[in-house]
Amino acid sequence: MPQPMNLTGIWAADDGAIYHVAHNDDGVVWWIGMHGWTQFHQGVFFANVFHGRLCPETGMIDGDWVDAPRGSVLAQGHIALDVVTLPPVPGTAGLRHELRRRDELTTGGFGGSVWRRRAAGAGIPGDIEARLASVRRAGGLPNGDASGPGLRPAGGFVIVTGRVAESGTGLNWSAAEHGYCAFVRGEGGGDGTLSFDLLPDLPGRPEALDPHAAGLTSDRPLTLGPDDGVLAGGEPVTCRMIMYGRANDEAGCGRAPRVLLPGWREQHGDSVLICGLPINGSAFLSDGRIAFRVLRGRAGIDDERFRGEGLADHFPIEDPFHPAHTTEGRPVDLRLEPGTRVRVIGALNADLARPGRAELHPVYRVDVLQDFARRPAGAELTGAWQADDGGTYFIRQIGNELWWLGMSRDLGAEFLTVFRGTIGPDGINGDWADVSGTRDLSHGTLGLAYGPAGSMTVELVATARTGGTGASTWRKLYDERWWHLI
Numbered sequence: 001m002p003q004p005m006n007l008t009g010i011w012a013a014d015d016g017a018i019y020h021v022a023h024n025d026d027g028v029v030w031w032i033g034m035h036g037w038t039q040f041h042q043g044v045f046f047a048n049v050f051h052g053r054l055c056p057e058t059g060m061i062d063g064d065w066v067d068a069p070r071g072s073v074l075a076q077g078h079i080a081l082d083v084v085t086l087p088p089v090p091g092t093a094g095l096r097h098e099l100r101r102r103d104e105l106t107t108g109g110f111g112g113s114v115w116r117r118r119a120a121g122a123g124i125p126g127d128i129e130a131r132l133a134s135v136r137r138a139g140g141l142p143n144g145d146a147s148g149p150g151l152r153p154a155g156g157f158v159i160v161t162g163r164v165a166e167s168g169t170g171l172n173w174s175a176a177e178h179g180y181c182a183f184v185r186g187e188g189g190g191d192g193t194l195s196f197d198l199l200p201d202l203p204g205r206p207e208a209l210d211p212h213a214a215g216l217t218s219d220r221p222l223t224l225g226p227d228d229g230v231l232a233g234g235e236p237v238t239c240r241m242i243m244y245g246r247a248n249d250e251a252g253c254g255r256a257p258r259v260l261l262p263g264w265r266e267q268h269g270d271s272v273l274i275c276g277l278p279i280n281g282s283a284f285l286s287d288g289r290i291a292f293r294v295l296r297g298r299a300g301i302d303d304e305r306f307r308g309e310g311l312a313d314h315f316p317i318e319d320p321f322h323p324a325h326t327t328e329g330r331p332v333d334l335r336l337e338p339g340t341r342v343r344v345i346g347a348l349n350a351d352l353a354r355p356g357r358a359e360l361h362p363v364y365r366v367d368v369l370q371d372f373a374r375r376p377a378g379a380e381l382t383g384a385w386q387a388d389d390g391g392t393y394f395i396r397q398i399g400n401e402l403w404w405l406g407m408s409r410d411l412g413a414e415f416l417t418v419f420r421g422t423i424g425p426d427g428i429n430g431d432w433a434d435v436s437g438t439r440d441l442s443h444g445t446l447g448l449a450y451g452p453a454g455s456m457t458v459e460l461v462a463t464a465r466t467g468g469t470g471a472s473t474w475r476k477l478y479d480e481r482w483w484h485l486i
Contacts, residue, residue: 005083005097007054007061010119013112018042020416020435024443027053029061030418030433032405033112035071039269040245040262040364041411044278046071046111047394049405049418050079051431059083061099065110068394068405069382069480070276076398077108081115128156128347131245131260132362138243139186140250155348157410159390160360161201161369164340165236168197171285173243178265178281180244181253192243194264194283196290196336197236198344198360238351239344240361241272241283262364273365274334275481276384291335334368341369343386343477345409370478372458381423381457383479387471391415402428406471412436415470419446426450427463442467448474 007023011031018037022030031050034043047070052063059082066076080102085095099115132153136142174189175182182188245261259270264283271278274292282293336342344367346360367384381397385404393406400423408414414436421430427450433443444467451459458476 007083007097007099009117011099011115012037012118013115015112017046017048017112018118019112019115020412022433022435022443023054024433027056028433028443029054029063030435030443032412032416032418032435036269040259041269041271041273041278043068043070043405044072044269044273044276046073047405048110049403049420051418051420052079054083059085060102062105065108066396066398066403068396068403069384070394070405070407072277074396074480075108075110076396077110078106079108079110080105128261129153132347134247135242135245135260136184136247136249138183138188138191140184142247152350153347154350154358157345157364158348158360159343159345159386159409160198160237160239161343162198162237162341163201164336164338164342165197165199166338168195168236168238169285169289169336170195171290178243180246180248180257180265181250183244183265184246184248184250184253192265193361194241194243194290196239198239198342199236235357237344238357238359238361239346239363239366240359241279242362245270245362261362263362272363275367275478276365277481286333286335289335289337291333293333336366336368341371343367343369367477370476372455372476375479379457379479384477385460385474386477387474389415389471391417391471392477393471393474397423400424402430421446421448428460432467444468 007021007029009021011019011021013019013033015033015035016037017033017035019031019033024030029050029052032047033050034047035045036042047068048065049068050063050065052061054061061081061083063079064076065079067074081099082102084098084100086098088095097117101110101113103113134142171192171194172190173192175187177187178192183192241264242261243263243265245259245263245266247258247260248255257266257270259266262270262272264272264279265281266272266278267280268278271280272283273279279292284291284293344360344363345365346363349359349361351357351359381395381402383395385393385395387393387406390409391406392409393404395402395404402419402421402423404417404419406415406417406419408416415434416436417432417434419430419432421428428448430446431443432446444465446462446466447464448460449463450456451461460474462472
């Protein structure tokens with residue numbers, strides 16, 4: 001009989017994903033798996049959650065898995081894994097374990113087949129201020145002690161929700177060449193930032209941006225909003241997407257990228273995200289507004305015909321979630337028009353050159369918020385949600401079952417949670433677990449009530465809980481997106 005074991009920890013699989021595993025005392029196993037674990041944003045290709053049980057007699061894990069809508073892939077199925085005991089590495093003590101997929105008991109096209117342990121903390125971005133200091137600016141100089149000239153860092157992961165302002169939009173780059181070598185050599189006629197001004201929902205500016213006075217540091221994130229009492233006055237917040245976020249100097253500009261922060265010209269999980277999708281260099285100015293080239297349909301379809309020349313079918317839209325759009329198979333320019341409601345996550349800085357003004361610089365993610373007064377018939381709970389603990393929750397509804405992947409605003413350093421529940425006429429009831437290891441692997445039960453009539457699929461409220469989960473209210477950001485960037 002296999003010896004008692006505990007599988008809690010960080011595992012890497014041969015599908016390119018990192019898996020945060022929680023193995024409870026009762027034998028229940030949970031995980032969150034996110035592709036691209038060396039990238040800043042993990043899980044933009046796929047992110048899955050698992051709930052099952054380890055049988056100590058057979059040494060096999062058996063349970064269900066579901067892709068969460070953080071990634072572009074949405075599948076689900078059943079999976080079984082053997083826990084294989086291996087001899088210790090020569091010169092070390094203790095047995096090792098490896099997880100191996102049982103193909104005959106696995107459904108849904110799950111990609112990973114072998115899992116091995118990784119060191120604790122693998123895949124979670126480190127201190128943001130240290131990264132800011134090491135990133136190269138246009139012209140090759142490192143940032144040093146600030147994220148840009150005349151800026152004072154005040155918060156590593158800050159959320160601001162508001163409306164795009166009339167002013168402040170621009171691209172500080174004049175050259176036709178956008179490559180990194182041209183950037184780090186200073187050959188672009190600017191610093192490459194793509195920027196816009198944001199009018200926060202509570203109009204104003206941060207009053208206290210000194211990190212010591214305000215308690216704003218990279219390891220203590222803050223949401224700027226009505227409940228924080230931080231904003232006053234009427235100044236917009238300037239949001240700046242950097243072009244590249246690399247540490248490579250001029251001599252190493254052609255080598256493998258060492259990406260520390262997301263940039264709008266970086267790729268995949270190292271790119272700035274728009275509604276969870278990597279921009280991958282597709283941003284540009286359209287009639288003076290920031291635009292992104294998108295294609296209707298889920299990612300993964302053949303879009304090579306839309307690359308390069310022959311892109312004559314573009315037309316602008318302001319609301320990508322409007323059900324009236326019939327652009328299947330046609331590229332669309334999604335523009336950040338004035339008045340567009342967005343949620344922006346980035347590093348907060350005081351602008352020393354403009355007293356009283358703040359910047360989100362660099363921006364990590366922009367979410368266009370959906371107008372839920374206009375939705376297609378039959379809309380369900382699947383989509384991206386924000387909770388009052390500052391986390392983003394990627395919810396997936398499959399029939400009468402609901403799953404989620406919950407991630408703190410600092411990309412999971414504070415918490416990563418999984419939920420699995422049953423949808424009923426009066427609410428949702430299920431089990432949850434934290435798999436990050438930072439909350440002592442808390443787990444328990446959770447009951448959720450729907451929002452008032454007319455908002456049943458856009459608002460959830462906790463009614464009963466055990467285990468100490470932090471959030472109490474969840475509000476939807478947008479339904480499952482129908483488009484992807486090209």
